[in-house]
Amino acid sequence: MRIAVDAMGGDQAPRSVVEGAVLAAQEYPQAEIMLVGHEAQIKQESPATLPGNIRIVHAEDKISSDDEPVRAVRRKKQSSMVVAGQLVKNGEADAMISAGNTGALMATGLLVIGRLPGIERPALAPMLPTMDGKGVLALDLGANMDATAEQLLQYAVMGSIYRSKVNGMDKPRVGLLNVGTEEAKGNEVVKQAYALMQEAPIHFVGNVESRDIFQRNCDILVCDGFVGNILLKTMEGTAGTIFGVLKEEFTRSFMSKLAAAVLKPGLVRFKKKLDYTEHGAAPLLGVNGLVLKSHGSSDANAIKNGIRQGLHVLEQNVVGSIQEEISRK
Amino acid sequence: MRIAVDAMGGDQAPRSVVEGAVLAAQEYPQAEIMLVGHEAQIKQESPATLPGNIRIVHAEDKISSDDEPVRAVRRKKQSSMVVAGQLVKNGEADAMISAGNTGALMATGLLVIGRLPGIERPALAPMLPTMDGKGVLALDLGANMDATAEQLLQYAVMGSIYRSKVNGMDKPRVGLLNVGTEEAKGNEVVKQAYALMQEAPIHFVGNVESRDIFQRNCDILVCDGFVGNILLKTMEGTAGTIFGVLKEEFTRSFMSKLAAAVLKPGLVRFKKKLDYTEHGAAPLLGVNGLVLKSHGSSDANAIKNGIRQGLHVLEQNVVGSIQEEISRK
Numbered sequence: 001m002r003i004a005v006d007a008m009g010g011d012q013a014p015r016s017v018v019e020g021a022v023l024a025a026q027e028y029p030q031a032e033i034m035l036v037g038h039e040a041q042i043k044q045e046s047p048a049t050l051p052g053n054i055r056i057v058h059a060e061d062k063i064s065s066d067d068e069p070v071r072a073v074r075r076k077k078q079s080s081m082v083v084a085g086q087l088v089k090n091g092e093a094d095a096m097i098s099a100g101n102t103g104a105l106m107a108t109g110l111l112v113i114g115r116l117p118g119i120e121r122p123a124l125a126p127m128l129p130t131m132d133g134k135g136v137l138a139l140d141l142g143a144n145m146d147a148t149a150e151q152l153l154q155y156a157v158m159g160s161i162y163r164s165k166v167n168g169m170d171k172p173r174v175g176l177l178n179v180g181t182e183e184a185k186g187n188e189v190v191k192q193a194y195a196l197m198q199e200a201p202i203h204f205v206g207n208v209e210s211r212d213i214f215q216r217n218c219d220i221l222v223c224d225g226f227v228g229n230i231l232l233k234t235m236e237g238t239a240g241t242i243f244g245v246l247k248e249e250f251t252r253s254f255m256s257k258l259a260a261a262v263l264k265p266g267l268v269r270f271k272k273k274l275d276y277t278e279h280g281a282a283p284l285l286g287v288n289g290l291v292l293k294s295h296g297s298s299d300a301n302a303i304k305n306g307i308r309q310g311l312h313v314l315e316q317n318v319v320g321s322i323q324e325e326i327s328r329k
Numbered sequence: 330m331r332i333a334v335d336a337m338g339g340d341q342a343p344r345s346v347v348e349g350a351v352l353a354a355q356e357y358p359q360a361e362i363m364l365v366g367h368e369a370q371i372k373q374e375s376p377a378t379l380p381g382n383i384r385i386v387h388a389e390d391k392i393s394s395d396d397e398p399v400r401a402v403r404r405k406k407q408s409s410m411v412v413a414g415q416l417v418k419n420g421e422a423d424a425m426i427s428a429g430n431t432g433a434l435m436a437t438g439l440l441v442i443g444r445l446p447g448i449e450r451p452a453l454a455p456m457l458p459t460m461d462g463k464g465v466l467a468l469d470l471g472a473n474m475d476a477t478a479e480q481l482l483q484y485a486v487m488g489s490i491y492r493s494k495v496n497g498m499d500k501p502r503v504g505l506l507n508v509g510t511e512e513a514k515g516n517e518v519v520k521q522a523y524a525l526m527q528e529a530p531i532h533f534v535g536n537v538e539s540r541d542i543f544q545r546n547c548d549i550l551v552c553d554g555f556v557g558n559i560l561l562k563t564m565e566g567t568a569g570t571i572f573g574v575l576k577e578e579f580t581r582s583f584m585s586k587l588a589a590a591v592l593k594p595g596l597v598r599f600k601k602k603l604d605y606t607e608h609g610a611a612p613l614l615g616v617n618g619l620v621l622k623s624h625g626s627s628d629a630n631a632i633k634n635g636i637r638q639g640l641h642v643l644e645q646n647v648v649g650s651i652q653e654e655i656s657r658k
Contacts, residue, residue, distance in 0.1 A: 131570065142508060145516040179471060179558040187474040187555045210559050211566025226516045227556055229508040230539050234560050237540025238567035241460065242603075246575075249595040256595075259588035266578040266585075274571075 007037030008062035009100020020303025025051035069103030085112035095290035122286035127279035147224035149192035159220035165316035175208030175218025336366030337391035338429020349632025354380035398432030414441035424619035451615035456608035476553035478521035488549035494645035504537030504547025
């Protein structure tokens with residue numbers, strides 16, 4: 001299983017990416033890792049001898065987090081991200097993983113690798129945190145702003161296959177994000193999607209509300225990329241604000257510092273649970289090849305885990321199963 | 330100033346509503362309050378003598394929280410909510426306030442009272458909490474699921490007038506809820522709305538992200554009712570989950586209970602600040618009369634404050650100013 005790793009993407013690249021790739025190569029001998037990026041810079045971060053299942057693929061340029069995604073992908077043909085995408089496109093790699101510019105990675109999936117036949121729009125599908133730790137796979141969280149009802153249905157199908165195959169779930173529950181649970185709720189597109197999903201070969205549990213996600217009210221949450229992205233940022237903003245205030249309260253006085261010391265371990269555990277970046281890399285589903293987005297702040301361990309996730313998704317042949325299911329219709 | 334109060338709406342109705350109306354009548358002698366509801370039940374909760382500026386308007390029926398909004402408003406002509414709406418419609422009251430079924434109140438505004446000429450869709454505009462306590466007026470949070478760019482612009486204009494007049498803000502900042510702050514971001518409707526708002530006589534500060542709302546990144550947040558409702562419920566759900574876990578952590582052991590005792594006062598203050606139901610009643614803007622939605626869990630004090638808010642909005646002639654601004658175009 002051949003994985004192209006964007007060595008130049010992410011806040012701590014190339015160091016953490018190279019370190020993570022080396023760890024993964026050692027731990028998963030079945031992986032063939034291509035570290036794509038500036039050779040001299042990669043070598044600087046590498047041990048004297050790289051493991052035998054890593055090779056460097058030189059790419060002169062890189063896409064930064066400030067680059068305008070589509071333009072960067074179109075113009076920077078020699079960037080590490082686009083070169084990694086080309087490796088997948090040409091069949092030289094089975095998957096690619098990047099911690100770089102999210103928009104550019106989605107554009108790489110769409111423009112360099114291309115969609116699966118029959119898929120209208122790929123969807124980015126991170127795992128949202130839940131109290132039981134099992135997570136809700138949410139799609140689309142930003143790849144496609146205006147989704148039609150048909151596209152929402154495709155998200156539901158792709159998400160169902162992913163959770164069945166990758167998480168071993170028997171009948172993963174699909175929920176449609178809405179403003180209420182009653183059938184008649186929502187905007188026009190969502191009402192149409194509700195009707196389509198009822199007829200589809202998925203385990204559709206109806207409309208779900210965002211306030212119940214932490215209680216894992218479904219296993220796959222379907223929404224368009226505009227609403228999904230706002231949902232995610234609202235969770236982040238609310239949690240960040242509350243934890244910020246907690247920190248202030250904890251340091252207000254000598255007594256509160258003592259009190260904080262007692263409570264901290266439990267809260268740190270909980271905060272980690274809430275952090276969706278702890279829940280692995282997000283697949284870009286619907287692309288003709290496996291594309292994984294690792295969080296921008298990924299350290300070596302997160303990169304290693306992303307590569308492990310990639311191997312697992314490849315073993316389960318998720319992309320092939322999506323292709324098969326979509327072409328059946 | 331004549332205010333019709335829906336005595337039968339809310340979790341604690343009619344008791345808390347009657348009590349709140351009595352308090353308001355005593356404190357604000359300029360108010361003429363009509364308590365609309367079942368006369369016998371209202372009298373049961375009333376003091377022996379009602380203040381001279383309260384009178385009871387009998388309504389045989391009521392709309393419950395489970396009623397399907399539009400159907401209930403159409404069929405229950407004798408419900409307290411619809412009768413209150415009729416009083417506004419007929420010019421017998423200047424405003425109405427209800428803590429009952431939100432959907433039904435929006436339907437009452439639209440179907441019984443009617444829109445202001447030139448307004449395409451009324452918008453529900455609650456105040457979202459911010460760290461500085463000044464709040465962000467968000468509209469629409471659920472009245473109208475599918476908004477056009479033109480309708481979003483009308484929300485921006487109505488919200489600007491409300492904050493100028495009611496909160497005395499000089500140049501209230503209008504933000505357009507989006508997935509990023511760059512101009513090109515968003516779905517098609519939002520991109521069109523951006524262009525319209527740039528040309529409009531409002532203080533438009535561009536796209537804003539939901540994670541920054543607590544820092545009051547704008548004074549008026551514009552979004553369609555679908556996204557707005559999901560935004561609000563995500564805030565509620567995230568905050569509720571975190572405070573639930575805090576409560577658990579606080580009671581985990583003897584030591585943690587001691588620690589909690591030290592930290593609690595600050596956290597309770599903060600939790601109250603985050604609770605948007607503490608920020609007054611939400612106006613339904615764009616209706617031909619003043620309609621205020623008080624939170625379902627309103628106690629007597631919240632009802633009294635809602636009536637005070639109603640008086641203030643009437644004094645500032647917000648509805649007339651909206652009418653004037655819209656007809657100018």
